[in-house]
Amino acid sequence: xxxxxxxxxxxxxxxxxxxxxxxxxxxDPAKINWSRIPATNVPLFYPGQSSYEWLRSDAHKNAAKExxxxxxxTSCHDEEGAEKDLGNKLVQAGPxxxxxxxxxxxxKDLKVQAAYDEKNAYLRFxxxxxxxxxxxxxxxxxxxxxxxxxxxxxxxxxxVQDGQMMGIYEDRMSIMIDDGKVPGFAKxxxxxxxxxxxxxxxxxxxxxxxxxxxxxxSIKKSDVRKYxxxxxxDPSDWKTGKSVEExxxxxxxxxxxxxxxxxxxxxxxxxxxxxxxxxxxxxGDAGKDMFSGNADATTHAPKFxxxxxxxxxxxxxxxxxxxxxxxxxxxxxAVPFDPNAGWKEGDMVPDYILSREDAKGxxxxxxxxxxxxxxxxTVVMVRPLGLTNSDDKALKAGGVYxxxxxxxxxxxxxxxxxxxxxxxxxxxxxKGTKVDINAVKLP
Amino acid sequence: MNLTKPLLVAxxxxxxxxxxxxxxxxxxxxxxxxxxxDCFKCHAVDKAKKGPSYQKxxxxxxxxxxxxxxxxxNLTTGPKVKLEDGTEEEHKIIDTKDPxxxxxxxxxxxxx
Numbered sequence: 001x002x003x004x005x006x007x008x009x010x011x012x013x014x015x016x017x018x019x020x021x022x023x024x025x026x027x028d029p030a031k032i033n034w035s036r037i038p039a040t041n042v043p044l045f046y047p048g049q050s051s052y053e054w055l056r057s058d059a060h061k062n063a064a065k066e067x068x069x070x071x072x073x074t075s076c077h078d079e080e081g082a083e084k085d086l087g088n089k090l091v092q093a094g095p096x097x098x099x100x101x102x103x104x105x106x107x108k109d110l111k112v113q114a115a116y117d118e119k120n121a122y123l124r125f126x127x128x129x130x131x132x133x134x135x136x137x138x139x140x141x142x143x144x145x146x147x148x149x150x151x152x153x154x155x156x157x158x159x160v161q162d163g164q165m166m167g168i169y170e171d172r173m174s175i176m177i178d179d180g181k182v183p184g185f186a187k188x189x190x191x192x193x194x195x196x197x198x199x200x201x202x203x204x205x206x207x208x209x210x211x212x213x214x215x216x217x218s219i220k221k222s223d224v225r226k227y228x229x230x231x232x233x234d235p236s237d238w239k240t241g242k243s244v245e246e247x248x249x250x251x252x253x254x255x256x257x258x259x260x261x262x263x264x265x266x267x268x269x270x271x272x273x274x275x276x277x278x279x280x281x282x283x284g285d286a287g288k289d290m291f292s293g294n295a296d297a298t299t300h301a302p303k304f305x306x307x308x309x310x311x312x313x314x315x316x317x318x319x320x321x322x323x324x325x326x327x328x329x330x331x332x333x334a335v336p337f338d339p340n341a342g343w344k345e346g347d348m349v350p351d352y353i354l355s356r357e358d359a360k361g362x363x364x365x366x367x368x369x370x371x372x373x374x375x376x377x378t379v380v381m382v383r384p385l386g387l388t389n390s391d392d393k394a395l396k397a398g399g400v401y402x403x404x405x406x407x408x409x410x411x412x413x414x415x416x417x418x419x420x421x422x423x424x425x426x427x428x429x430x431k432g433t434k435v436d437i438n439a440v441k442l443p
Numbered sequence: 444m445n446l447t448k449p450l451l452v453a454x455x456x457x458x459x460x461x462x463x464x465x466x467x468x469x470x471x472x473x474x475x476x477x478x479x480x481d482c483f484k485c486h487a488v489d490k491a492k493k494g495p496s497y498q499k500x501x502x503x504x505x506x507x508x509x510x511x512x513x514x515x516x517n518l519t520t521g522p523k524v525k526l527e528d529g530t531e532e533e534h535k536i537i538d539t540k541d542p543x544x545x546x547x548x549x550x551x552x553x554x555x
Contacts (some may be wrong), residue, residue, distance in 0.1 A: 061481070062484075062485070062493075062532065062535070063484075065530075066493065075492060075493070076484040076485065076492065076493065077484070078487070078492075079478070079483035079484070079487070080483075081478075085478070
């Protein structure tokens with residue numbers, strides 16, 4: 001555990017260098033006095049398969065009409081303990097959870113603090129993990145004696161639920177942000193983007209359906225992920241995508257939500273959070289992410305392995321999981337894979353290679369520092385103000401934004417998160433302007 | 444099913460006739476029954492939601508002798524009720540087999 005905190009501090013040092021360059025002064029997120037910044041508790045709950053379509057169906061008792069009309073989720077779900085009741089119910093086996101994860105919590109308290117200066121917005125999150133260890137492990141490439149195969153899967157996967165495979169997946173903290181340009185987001189938040197047909201949702205796509213879909217083939221996608229209603233001719237049918245030209249017009253008008261994800265394996269070790277957006281798909285921003293696949297497309301063998309001269313090993317085995325930081329970082333501890341290095345059955349190398357140096361463009365906008373201590377993650381996302389990229393929502397002092405929060409905890413992805421109803425985030429808004437979270441201007 | 448509801452209504456009426464209206468309301472029990480039946484999805488104490496606030500309902504029936512009877516009908520027979528947006532919908536029938544529990548909820552609503 002100490003190693004995890006230490007690594008965060010080392011990563012933070014790298015981040016500080018970035019913050020202190022340029023003509024405008026930016027705060028060091030590790031040195032902000034957070035005890036003086038107001039904290040807001042944002043209840044997070046397990047949503048199961050409560051999709052955009054389910055919310056508009058008669059199964060959503062006495063609420064379909066209201067949801068279709070555009071009423072906010074909290075016009076009904078605002079009673080005391082609403083999120084806790086929903087999450088504790090939905091995390092169990094039922095119509096909206098066909099594959100419950102044993103022992104998973106239905107609810108989490110997320111503590112949110114916000115600050116800003118002339119250069120950045122700083123969003124600090126704290127939440128407790130279900131496990132007594134930080135979820136920094138991610139999938140591996142494992143040598144089975146003959147070939148390398150992906151090892152470790154998220155806990156909603158059948159192979160894990162059947163006990164045939166270990167559940168391994170990174171923890172995440174995600175936020176979706178809109179500036180009022182996405183119809184309905186201020187009322188229904190993230191639920192606009194969650195649809196039947198997507199991965200791990202009801203009526204999940206088939207490969208044949210995706211291969212026959214004009215929109216998804218034109219944007220070179222092989223599955224169905226988050227999308228906004230405006231990107232489809234029928235918002236409740238993922239197959240009815242609009243043309244790329246129409247979607248580009250929506251994007252140019254700001255009709256997308258920004259999606260920032262802090263990833264405990266794929267961005268945390270290099271002091272970053274990824275930067276993406278949702279419109280016709282969950283897309284990465286232009287440029288290059290801080291992580292990429294480590295499997296060779298042809299042989300599926302690793303492209304990189306650990307540099308034994310720096311870390312003392314070229315690979316690990318399953319008994320070493322959760323005992324240290326198993327990050328493979330190109331510029332720090334990786335060397336090109338040597339197929340003749342005496343590999344034995346059970347040797348494991350990370351399935352992803354990280355690099356802060358290689359991250360480029362709009363995809364590399366967001367920094368972050370983090371630590372895990374006594375069962376709690378503390379993450380500070382650092383988002384530059386005034387971004388002008390076509391795939392970013394520009395934050396500015398005095399602005400008010402609609403924001404949704406999600407935490408993926410305990411080796412899981414897709415629907416296996418805890419989410420919030422949509423909230424409002426202000427950056428130093430004037431007295432009298434009501435927001436759920438008001439970022440404090442740093443001196 | 445059809446036999447149960449009149450029996451429940453009759454039981455509640457007899458409780459009322461027995462003069463129990465002055466009995467102290469069990470606040471927690473009323474809220475628990477309301478929560479279990481999703482009452483608070485449509486009603487709040489002090490603001491209109493899909494349905495009127497409980498304060499508005501209490502004010503409407505204040506001093507009226509048939510207040511309990513009318514609320515009981517709403518909660519046990521599922522009549523069409525007018526919503527805040529002007530449309531109509533069948534009111535949910537409260538799921539309880541305990542007449543005292545239901546009467547406590549009605550008393551709680553009327554005392555808001």
